[in-house]
Amino acid sequence: YMAGVFGIHPRDAIGHTTAELMSRFGSHKTDANDKRVLETGEGLGFYEEEYRDATGAVRQWLVNKMPLKDADGQIERIVTVALDIGERKRGELEMRQAKDAAEAALRNLRETQQSLIEAEKLAALGRLVAGVAHEVNNPVGISLTVASALERKAAVFATEVARGELKRSRLNEFLETTRDASSQLVANLNRAAELIQSFKQVAADRNYSDQRLFDLGDLTEQVVMSLRPGLRKHNLTLNVECQPGLMMNSYPGPYGQVLTNLFLNSVAHAFPNGRAGTVEIQVRAAGNDHVVVAYSDDGCGMSLDVRRRAFDPFFTTRRDQGGTGLGLHIVYNIITNRLGGRLELDSEPGNGTRILMTLPRTAPQERAELSAASA
Template identity: 65%
Template sequence: MTERKRAEAALRASERQFHTLADSIPQLVWMTHADGAIYWLNSHWYEYTGRPAGEIDPHAWHTVLGNRWTEALATGTALESELSLLGKDGEYRPFLTRVVPLRDPHGVVYGWIGTHIDISERQRSEREVRRARDAAEAALQNLRETQNWLIEAEKLAALGRLVAGVAHEINNPLGTSLTVASSLERKSRLFAAETAQGTLKRSSLNEFVDAVRNGSAQLQESLNRAAELIQSFKQVASDRNNSELRSFDLGDLTEQVATGLRPALPKHGVTLNVECEQDLSISSYPGSYGQVLTNLFLNSIAHAFPDGRQGKIAIKVSACGNSDVEIIFSDDGCGMSPDVRRQAFDPFFTTRRHQGGTGLGLHIVYSVVTDRLGGQLRLSSEPGEGTDVRIILPRQIPDRT
């Protein structure tokens, strides 16, 4: 009897220790018999619900947890679920419920212990994280759309500058042609009048013939120059609008693009030299290649020769092994500092923001070369030493249309 009393006392002490521990934690803790009937709840349960023990339905979990609780009782397996519990303030709050079986030394389930953990704050944090993520994704999408719009705007602006340069250049031969045509028209009227009056002299005839010969030569030269510019620009514009993969002579296309670019050169001091290997056929996207040369040219004009500085721009095209071609675009301008060189291809980086620069010209070059044309490029530049852009393109790239 003494041993039995001692064992019962130890059991009661153990239960008191357990209840004290269960009351000290912030979770709602409860215990049931093997059949799931609730027989004990910790103090936090009563604090949350505001209901005394007598008002707790012993089989409440059958109603709340439903079939999952029934299955757990039948199989003796642990259970985890989320549910809402009514508090004494009349508000439902979300809880994470965990229930584990209690087993005797022989493995037989003699009861269950469960906890309810308030996850209101966690769910609120998750909602805030989701809102922040959605806002970030929306901002990123908006940024991408804005960047794409700016890239397209920069492409159109580059083409617009090219159009303006070509139009200005065409004005010269057309103006000359108009002057010569007017002069020939006046001389023709005088010649016709002298012929009608019968006062035509041999000297007048010779003078008229010389004027017609010289005027015709000037007209032909000027109109051929204008036609050459127009044809070159039409080819470049056609290639820009054509996204199809096709075979073309890289040297010929480079010369055509250069012809369209020369009118945009500053009027004094900057020259454009082109050196192309002959019979260099490749299969690629000519419009994208023309865009690369145009952007490099316009970037060089804008940045390499400030304050009317004189200099040279050179484009050299040659084979590079059996499967690649090399394009070297260089200038002997003011060059770049290490910091500018490091950021040169970054989107929206520009040293001319106050002059309307978007910082997308070289970024477009990098994107087109590495993505659209499947190539690679390397930038070399030092302050006062000019700039070299070396581009390696494959002679044959897959059709991505």
């Protein structure tokens, strides 16, 4: 075997050192390890070394050198055992390369997944914008119509006054019209202002990454107000019951994202073909340190297979309708990582869906930092 490595016939190797044989094809090998054995009188233990063979290829070896001693304890010979580990080294290199490639692919997948999650968050916010814009358009449009009618009546009234033709009945009629118009203007503009204020708060919270103190009931009502514009379009009823005085030191934006995603998920999956239904949100205390948020709908429910995979990334039953499968995955990540809570899913076909979220009143800072770092 070694003669083949050195490129000679075995009989030509007798009486020569490996260094002499290797020098024939320009390679070299030192005798430093043999000298160490002579100096210490002990074996070296296994170690690795490499050198080029007769073809110029690098060969790797697992080597051990042991002294053979005579009756007086003097070293007569040194036995060298060399195991060719080239195949093993090549296998290790291939495994390292495969591992590096797999890790690079995993990093790319995580970056892609994070990009898709951010896109899904923006898409959900975009749907809120469209819904609120449509809802605000109603009271603003009514106000514009009332104001235009009032403007025309005021012009006619001014003409009658200028001509001196004003009658008491016309004055009373104008005053009544003005009171009605003012009442409608105030009511509709207040409605528009409430919607805009609610949406501004929800949008601001979405971009607010720091912890802050807030009343969970008030925040839930603000988020729900931004969701109500889509109710009539989808023939749904949204009932909210919040225990008052539940102060939280947590992240309002991610909490709003959770409620939005759950509502949009119900709209997309729980009520097919425009079926009417009810969505309920209940918020209550759970001891001194936690709160429970119960979200439920009376929709079509989930099968066992769907329920098991509901929070998996990219799993969706509406792929053909543009579903990304990230809505509930985002909910799971926010609840368990950002808000430091836990959630339970209960659903049966035909019996609706209920998601129970238990949240600490103070979100763990270390979990939030870990979540941000992993993102």
